[in-house]
Amino acid sequence: MRRTVAEHRAAVQATLAAAWAGLADDAGTRVPLREALGRVLAADLAAPIDLPPFANSQMDGFAIRAADSRAGGRADGRHGSHPKTVDSAKSTPGMAFTVAGTIAAGTVPPALQPGFAAPIMTGAMMPDGADAVVPVEDAVPARFPAAGDTVHLPHVKPGTFVRHAGSDLRRGAVAIAAGTPLNAAHIGLASALGFAALTVRRRIRALLVTTGDEVLLPGDPAAANGLPAGKIYDSNSALLRAALVQAGVDVVLAPVVPDRPAALLAALDELLTAHRDPGFDLVVSTGGISAGAFEVVKQALGDFDVDFIPVALQPGGPQALGTYRGVPFLGFPGNPVSGFVSFELFLRPALAALTGAPAPRHVVSAALAGPLTSPAGKHQVRRGVYEGPGYESRALVREVGGPSSHLVGALAAANALIHIPPGVTALPTGAKVEVWLL
Numbered sequence: 001m002r003r004t005v006a007e008h009r010a011a012v013q014a015t016l017a018a019a020w021a022g023l024a025d026d027a028g029t030r031v032p033l034r035e036a037l038g039r040v041l042a043a044d045l046a047a048p049i050d051l052p053p054f055a056n057s058q059m060d061g062f063a064i065r066a067a068d069s070r071a072g073g074r075a076d077g078r079h080g081s082h083p084k085t086v087d088s089a090k091s092t093p094g095m096a097f098t099v100a101g102t103i104a105a106g107t108v109p110p111a112l113q114p115g116f117a118a119p120i121m122t123g124a125m126m127p128d129g130a131d132a133v134v135p136v137e138d139a140v141p142a143r144f145p146a147a148g149d150t151v152h153l154p155h156v157k158p159g160t161f162v163r164h165a166g167s168d169l170r171r172g173a174v175a176i177a178a179g180t181p182l183n184a185a186h187i188g189l190a191s192a193l194g195f196a197a198l199t200v201r202r203r204i205r206a207l208l209v210t211t212g213d214e215v216l217l218p219g220d221p222a223a224a225n226g227l228p229a230g231k232i233y234d235s236n237s238a239l240l241r242a243a244l245v246q247a248g249v250d251v252v253l254a255p256v257v258p259d260r261p262a263a264l265l266a267a268l269d270e271l272l273t274a275h276r277d278p279g280f281d282l283v284v285s286t287g288g289i290s291a292g293a294f295e296v297v298k299q300a301l302g303d304f305d306v307d308f309i310p311v312a313l314q315p316g317g318p319q320a321l322g323t324y325r326g327v328p329f330l331g332f333p334g335n336p337v338s339g340f341v342s343f344e345l346f347l348r349p350a351l352a353a354l355t356g357a358p359a360p361r362h363v364v365s366a367a368l369a370g371p372l373t374s375p376a377g378k379h380q381v382r383r384g385v386y387e388g389p390g391y392e393s394r395a396l397v398r399e400v401g402g403p404s405s406h407l408v409g410a411l412a413a414a415n416a417l418i419h420i421p422p423g424v425t426a427l428p429t430g431a432k433v434e435v436w437l438l
Helices: 005-019 021-025 066-071 184-192 236-246 261-274 296-301 336-355 408-413
Strands: 029-032 061-064 095-099 116-120 132-135 150-153 174-176 197-200 205-210 250-253 282-286 306-310 318-324 327-332 362-368 379-387 396-399 416-420 432-437
Touching: 005 021, 005 318, 005 327, 005 336, 061 066, 061 095, 061 150, 066 095, 066 132, 174 184, 205 236, 205 261, 236 250, 236 282, 236 336, 261 296, 296 318, 296 327, 306 327, 327 336, 336 379, 336 408, 379 408, 379 432, 396 416
Parallel strands: 095 116, 205 250, 205 282, 282 327, 362 396
Antiparallel strands: 029 197, 061 116, 061 132, 095 150, 306 318, 318 327, 362 432, 379 396, 379 416, 416 432
């Protein structure tokens, strides 16, 4: 009896969870910040300092005490009366301040005296006694006069254009939570907090095996004078290796294995032995698991703890799942799109759930740009191009290529996977479908 997609996804996750139970206890490894992108943080990262660490100016302007802009300052720096401010359209002079010394970023300024305005640059430390910044373009004149000259500034409230210490993050607060896949913003935040290295979880290490007498790797001498008749260039190992690496997995690529069971067993044993320290967390194979006469994976591993399961899925119906010499084993079909869909529906979600990386695919709803049909009883996955909603327009998705599992060109043109449930055999234009964004 066929498994549903949901049942097989749960079985894959359960198999991997049982084998990877010890990963949660791993203390992680320290890597330089420049190498942390895409890794998963092993423990909560607490802020060792306030961010920003000191109050600083958000603008190029004048640091003042806000109360002075209301009470009025005099050119001699003393408090006193001043003519009321008039409308700026009538060339408002504002309140008069005496210009203090300029405050550059990276310096510690002297305290600001009442009635003075200090020219201050963006990011520069606010002087004691100042609690607001007036942008230079709001000053009269709209420039930085020399120290001792007079500048007229409008009334502002305390805190105007000031970045207060800790306003972004307080010292001791959790800056990045454990289990977070680190993106560019996380790396920038860690650097702003002074971290030169981060402790990240160990990556999953996978052995990827491609089978088939017909498969040649690009650059193989056998194709030096052109692709021989009956042969094809490998796409499976290149496609799945890229998908695994993108998902945060370290991949060891095995040589292409011919369609001989003994050759496959020998290759697996040799590679598992050679890479015993560190070992593999996972073996993934492509091809040789269906109903043909030369299904090498099924023939080689039939006596091992590996099940060969039909799943109600197209493409990607044949699946293999189990363990080989204690290592979790996933067998995907040999057609490239079938292998990719298998990865997306079964392995990628398990990696996200169990290791924190990669992030789950973004799932949206979209209207079909054209009609689709689907075989009864199967969860169909089509390649598509998704166009998000625009102004007064709905999200649309259109199929590229067709249902066939060999259409690598259509896969390369797609930015989404269109899901058609097993109970649906026909969908009209405009029907709503579930879409996974690639």
